[in-house]
Amino acid sequence: MGLKATLSQPLARYIVRRYARWQHRPETTQRELLTKLTATAAGTAFGRAHELGSVRTPADLARQVPVRDYEALKPWFDRTQAGEADVLWPGRPLYLAKTSGTTSGTKYIPITKDSIPNHIDGARDALLYYIYRTGRSRFLDGKLIFLSGSPALEMHHGIRTGRLSGIANHHVPAYLRRNQLPSYETNIIKDWETKLERIVDETLGQKMTLISGIPPWVQMYFDRLTARTGRPIKDIFPDFNLFVYGGVNFEPYRAKLFESIGRPVDSIELFPASEGFLAFQDEPGNPGLLLLLNSGIFYEFIPAERFFEPDAPRLTIADVELDRNYAVVLTSNAGLWAYSIGDTVRFVSLRPYRVVVTGRIKHFLSAFGEHVIGEEVEQALREVMAQTPEVEVTEFTVAPLVSDDPATPSRHEWLVEFARPPHDPAAFAAALDNALRRRNTYYDDLRRGNILVPLLLTPLPTGAFQRYMKSMGRLGGQNKVPRLGNDRKVAEGLITDDKRNSK
Incomplete structure (x- = not known):
């Protein structure tokens, strides 16, 4: 076992113990976090307009800050993008995460100095939890690939701007960067098909141990590898043993993906979004994703069937029930206030709080009143x-x-x-x-x-x-x-x- 794999074992134990501290007091952890968020932002333009300094409880937040989506918060985001400081959060954002919106066109989600650890630590801790639960850490000694957007960033009114996956690429820990593929030169190629061919060139013959990405694009990568070599993935990458994914439900892709591989491999599901890293699979084989309650995000949940009602209830984790569909609303140290991210979840465990992602609040089919999700x-x-x-x-x-x-x-x-x-x-x-x-x-x-x-x-x-x-x-x-x-x-x-x- 290499040095990285060996050193990861005590680090994994430390991280799991640290998580246990807030898992024993989840409701208190969330209330204390809300108090910290509102106190920190009380002097911002948004804080003054909504009297955040007087918010002490979730009920205060619900009374003073309405639930909004990107379009409704856009006037505030526009001021931030224009370079104005102290708008939604003290100072100016560290980054703007550029993402596509269905109604708003391109969206620019702020990532602050305080919120960037949420994105980076969440992904890291998912791997450490896997190491702790399974004892398997040899994948850290091989090559790791993250199929992602370009890490090339542009300046937007003085703020570095790009895709979230590209931003996160700049924060890959130094001890993993030597293992990371593809190269920066390949990763910044804009045309996906050209980029994919270059990724195949760079990874063939390498000791690939971890592959990460959205399942349909990973499948496309596997198809190109097999087309090039005539072999299944298990023969191309015999050391590949961990697949990390998120962004879509894996189940529709599972059969074809594992047929392409040719044998079972372990997998970890993540729940990342441009607005924050929300949860990860903390137990192999358990479909529930551990909700991160001490990572700069205060959560509210609205029953999905009531989301579009003007008096829809805004529930905290203390109020949620098992097996009910909820729309997720975030307040965070990125300067997001009662922000509807558009995703829906269902709780499958309350001790600890685990969810499965059930869809999008706007991506349902109810042309005839059926409300299929x-x-x-x-x-x-x-x-x-x-x-x-x-x-x-x-x-x-x-x-x-x-x-x-x-x-x-x-x-x-x-x-x-x-x-x-x-x-x-x-x-x-x-x-x-x-x-x-x-x-x-x-x-x-x-x-x-x-x-x-x-x-x-x-x-x-x-x-x-x-x-x-x-x-x-x-x-x-x-x-x-x-x-x-x-x-x-x-x-x-x-x-x-x-x-x-x-x-």
Whole structure:
């Protein structure tokens, strides 16, 4: 065992013990953090406008600071981006994390000197927890790859600006940097496909032990490796034993990804966002992600079904219940105040607090009042794939087909790119429809009442989603195709692209 692997063992024990201190007093930890956040920001422009100096309790925060998304907070963010100091947090941000927004265009999320450890330490501690739980640390002696956005940063009114993954790349601990791939020169290539070919060039023949990234882009990397060599990943990288991922639900990609590898490997799920690093998988095999309650973020949770109500309750961790869907609201030392990040979670444990990510508050399908969420369609697909082992799915999305013609009733359309299609597509579609009915009573009611007819399964050719994402300028990095939508923007884009490429 090398020096890094050996030294990581006592560090892992230390980190786990440190986490235990706040895990024994989670509610108190969160209340004390809120007091610290509001006291620190009381003198800022936002703090004065919202009287943060008088906030002592979560109820005070809820009374004085309304829940806002990026668009609603944009006037404050604009002042920060323009270089003004002491707007949302004392001083000026250290970075602006550039991310794509569905309604706001490009978003610029502040990262402050106080909040950058949240992003860096969260990822580090996830690895240390894995080492503590399993005793396996040899991966630190091999080569590690993080498939991420470019680390090249631009100046935006005097503030360094770039993708979160690129910003984080600058804070990889020095003791890991020698192990890290790809090279900086390769990582700053803007075109994803060109960059991927260079990554393949640099990693072939290396002792790769850890691979990290969003599953669909890791799958694309694996496909290029296999196409180049004609071998499965287990033979290309025999020392590869740890896969770290986040950003999307892994389950729809699991079967194809592990088939590409050719053998099981350990995995760690992370819950990162530009607004903060929220949680990580602290126990191998346990799908719940440990919510980080002492990392500069005060959490509020709104029952998802009530999120758009003007008097929706804002709950703290002391109030949440198991197996209920909540929208996540953050107040943090990045200068985010009652900020809706758009993600929804479900608690699977309260001691300690663990969550699973269930989808996006805006990415649901309720064109007919069914309010289907991402978790439900992903679980339905997983169930049916287990019943039809010949099937492999590369990517999918679900959209409404709203009809004005009584002769052709409305329905859901599932647009699916199969790596291996079902032998009987009609039976597969019927099984999907029934699996979703079991998970969503509203959808079942609409089906029983013949308001909706059985779903339409539309297979797409190989590479359809990659071509669509490329056409949108969103191929690679941290970009993801939404699972659900209340309109047909993504669906029509995929269908139009398919028709254009089939000519």
